[in-house]
Amino acid sequence: MKAFVTVMPKNGVLDPQGKAIGHALGTLGFSGVGEVRAGKVIELELSETDPARAKAAAEEMARKLLANTVIESFKVELAPESQR
Amino acid sequence: MKAFVTVMPKNGVLDPQGKAIGHALGTLGFSGVGEVRAGKVIELELSETDPARAKAAAEEMARKLLANTVIESFKVELAPESQR
Numbered sequence A, B: 001m002k003a004f005v006t007v008m009p010k011n012g013v014l015d016p017q018g019k020a021i022g023h024a025l026g027t028l029g030f031s032g033v034g035e036v037r038a039g040k041v042i043e044l045e046l047s048e049t050d051p052a053r054a055k056a057a058a059e060e061m062a063r064k065l066l067a068n069t070v071i072e073s074f075k076v077e078l079a080p081e082s083q084r
Helices: A016-027 A051-066 B016-027 B051-066
Strands: A002-009 A033-046 A072-078 B002-009 B033-046 B072-078
Touching: A002 A051, A002 B033, A016 A033, A016 B033, A016 B051, A033 A051, A033 B002, A033 B016, A051 A072, A051 B016, B002 B051, B016 B033, B033 B051, B051 B072
Parallel strands: none
Antiparallel strands: A002 A033, A002 A072, A033 B033, B002 B033, B002 B072
16 A cells, blocks of 8 residues: 655744745746745555554554654655555 | 656666665665665745646756756656645
């Protein structure tokens, strides 16, 4: 089963990468772009077949390794049933 | 309107970051983890209010700046209506 862990900087945490992207979009001529935030997404192929347990495992991985929960928040999504 | 651009390495492209995460999960005692791929997600706050045009603008930004389309694929999603 595939799980996607999305990690974003928490609100209020400085996000220099997002700021740099926003600035670069401006210099490329894109207008109407407000705040930009940059995060990461980790796609995990899990052998667990039970959705609830797969999600719990991915959350545990996010807490222990993938996200720095002091400054980052994360969410776990499982791939739609058709793609499992 | 909020748009999310998700950028992932294309299939077959070496992903050292994903490999490193997979290895680290193994040393932390997580079993049953197969392939791991690491990508990025960019959250854009757009002033455009028309969903179709907002999506087209975000796709243009992805092609021009956010993704390296030689080795990365991207997808654009708009925030659900309730969060716009």
